[in-house]
Amino acid sequence: xxxxxxxxxxxxxxxxxxxxxxxxxxxxxxxxxxxxxxxxxxxxxxxxxxxxxxxxxxxxxxxxxxxxxxxxxxxxxxxxxxxxxxxxxxxxxxxxxxxxxxxxxxxxxxxxx
Amino acid sequence: xxxxxxxxxxxxxxxxxxxxxxxxxxxxxxxxxxxxxxxxxxxxxxxxxxxxxxxxxxxxxxxxxxxxxxxxxxxxxxxxxxxxxxxxxxxxxxxxxxxxxxxxxxxxxxxxxxxxxxxx
Numbered sequence: 001x002x003x004x005x006x007x008x009x010x011x012x013x014x015x016x017x018x019x020x021x022x023x024x025x026x027x028x029x030x031x032x033x034x035x036x037x038x039x040x041x042x043x044x045x046x047x048x049x050x051x052x053x054x055x056x057x058x059x060x061x062x063x064x065x066x067x068x069x070x071x072x073x074x075x076x077x078x079x080x081x082x083x084x085x086x087x088x089x090x091x092x093x094x095x096x097x098x099x100x101x102x103x104x105x106x107x108x109x110x111x112x113x
Numbered sequence: 114x115x116x117x118x119x120x121x122x123x124x125x126x127x128x129x130x131x132x133x134x135x136x137x138x139x140x141x142x143x144x145x146x147x148x149x150x151x152x153x154x155x156x157x158x159x160x161x162x163x164x165x166x167x168x169x170x171x172x173x174x175x176x177x178x179x180x181x182x183x184x185x186x187x188x189x190x191x192x193x194x195x196x197x198x199x200x201x202x203x204x205x206x207x208x209x210x211x212x213x214x215x216x217x218x219x220x221x222x223x224x225x226x227x228x229x230x231x232x233x
Contacts, residue, residue: 039219041158048208048226049150049158054219061221092158096217101174102148102160 002027002095006105012113013083021108023076023093029056030073037097040069040078043107044089052091053078088112115140115222117209122227125199129231133194135209135224143167146212147185147192148220151205161207164192166214177203199231 003026013019029037036056043049051060053069056076066081080087093105121133135147149161162173164183171183182195192209206228210220 035217037217041220043158048223049210049220050223051219051221054221055217060219090157094158094160094220096212096219098172100172102163104150104158104160107157 001101002029002097002099002103004093004095004103004105006091006093006108009106009108011108011110013080013087013110014113015085016082019080019083019110021078021091021093021110023071023078023105025074025076025095027099028073029076029095029097031097036072036076037095038069038071038076039094039096040067041092041094041104042087042089043092044086047089049092083110083112085112115211117211117222117224119207119209119224119227122207122229124230124232126233127200127231129199130195130197131199131229133196133207133209133227133229135192135194137190137192137211140211140222142185142190143187144214146214147183148210148212149183149192149194150208150210150220150223151203152208152226153202153205159205161194163212196229199229201231203229204231205229 005024040053041049057069090107148163164171180198185192206226208226210223
């Protein structure tokens, strides 16, 4: 099975400043169709997870454009251009490839300094 | 508006069984794969398994394989997670989520979760 490794696991942030989270996969997530099968999710405190980014770089509907996903193959990054207070929570990367199962990263807890 | 609502959680003894339901509304249920994801309180998300759009294919993680079964009923727009031989380590909040067939758009709709506690 594919192993997803996130870093850092804890990220104190300052509102208005940029932030980034790394996700590394044990196998390439670049499919033969040209898409990278890597998602990013945010779970705000007390809530269900919500989709931020799918296929590596595509923002989900309603997601602010301060969130962006970059990377290819085995190395991916979620970038927040200017952190807002409402962005606190735990961020997860996940690969949606049946190899044979899907896997989440360990999660990165983002909190305000 | 697309919505998923889980139910069926509760307290069960080790070795017992439970069936979770996830009722879908506001979208064409039969065109989506359905997934179960669980989360031990204070821990990370774990993908448990999925069922494809017509119910002909399922897959589960090794830790529940042979004990958990995923099915769906298109007449009720509902997906089920039948859990047998439950263990303390199955204690978690269980979420259902959907993903589109054809072009992939992520797990774009999630339920609110239902809590399963396995304890004597």
